[in-house]
Amino acid sequence: WAKQQGGYAGYAHSASGLEVHPQNAARRLLAALDTNQDSLLVPAEAARGLLPEKFESIDSDRDGALNEAELMASHDRVSDQLPNLAVPEMNGVGAMEICVSTAAGVCDFISAMDTPRIAEWNMWYHILNCGFPLKVSGETDFPCMSGDRVGQGRIYVQLGKVKRIDFGAWCEGLAKGRSYVSDGFAHALEYTVNGVAPGFGDVRLAQPGTATIKAKVAFAAETPLTVAQGLQTPPGGKRWMGDTVNLHAPPSKETVPGGTRLIEIVVNGRPAASKEVPADGQIHELAFEVRIERSSWIALRHFPQLHTNPVNVLLAHSGASRPSSNSGARDIG
Incomplete structure (x- = not known):
């Protein structure tokens, strides 16, 4: 018009509306990428989407998979970064x-x-x-x-x-x-x-x-x-x-x-x-x-x-x- x-x-x-909600963002990633529905993202699954940080940076317990808590923590960290x-x-x-x-x-x-x-x-x-x-x-x-x-x-x-x-x-x-x-x-x-x-x-x-x-x-x-x-x-x-x-x-x-x-x-x-x-x-x-x-x-x-x-x-x-x-x-x- x-x-x-x-x-x-x-x-x-x-x-x-452009603010980041870490828990919601983590759950959206799991819903979109977790193909076997085990509430974890392995590298092959994560590679299909856009992570807020590199996989290795998110995987704080070094078990080769990303859980909801790790994804939440990652989103929370990058929310203070520009760009993210x-x-x-x-x-x-x-x-x-x-x-x-x-x-x-x-x-x-x-x-x-x-x-x-x-x-x-x-x-x-x-x-x-x-x-x-x-x-x-x-x-x-x-x-x-x-x-x-x-x-x-x-x-x-x-x-x-x-x-x-x-x-x-x-x-x-x-x-x-x-x-x-x-x-x-x-x-x-x-x-x-x-x-x-x-x-x-x-x-x-x-x-x-x-x-x-x-x-x-x-x-x-x-x-x-x-x-x-x-x-x-x-x-x-x-x-x-x-x-x-x-x-x-x-x-x-x-x-x-x-x-x-x-x-x-x-x-x-x-x-x-x-x-x-x-x-x-x-x-x-x-x-x-x-x-x-x-x-x-x-x-x-x-x-x-x-x-x-x-x-x-x-x-x-x-x-x-x-x-x-x-x-x-x-x-x-």
Whole structure:
């Protein structure tokens, strides 16, 4: 409906339903792969599906088979990791149909910055790894999901030098990924790969080589001491960081001065380089050199406060990620 009218479409409060329930996920694997119904997965059975970790890492008692408790423990471990291969519940009001709608060409973006960050970014990463040019946008969804205030999750779109903001041009910039998302306390004022900024084209390499990344970043000199900003670790673990919908720690109006923030260069969802910068309200220029062996997307992030849209680096005869393709298939199934 939105696309038929010439609009841009995406999902709100994306991670509502993308959380991992370790017991349910373990039982789904057993139901799908346990061909002899003995409540165990041997290597031959496990090879038919997508495990959250390598078989040997899950098999904690080293008996050559995976039971429900081991599968539960594995899903619980990877729920705090980004990216991960745990299949979420897909039972909420967030980006439930995104694997299908993106492939059908009717979804332009996934929203982030208001629900748990790992679940938001993990789904986005896997779709990018399948070769789809899905962009990320920022949202708060006040007062429906978050009852605090507007502006907890934001998107900053690069419009260039303009005399007035044109909403149509802003929407087009969002859909093309000329932007970054943040909580308002973290900023990527510039970000390029081999001189190309997100949404302004791809980088093409004839053969594997080095990509040069340059950025200008800034972090507020004072930051709220909250789970949403990643300065408190909730009892449930890192998987809940960034969430503005549910209260995972006692409410606080306290702010934290200074400190450092870890900037990571992410290649196909995994950190490839990093540097720490001070949170001092100043602009810091950064440069990285990253080796690229196959077609990749490259973005800049600070978990859980900041993420740029990616720049694609394209090499000939290089395709999508098989684990991410399998993950998407399992999400749909």
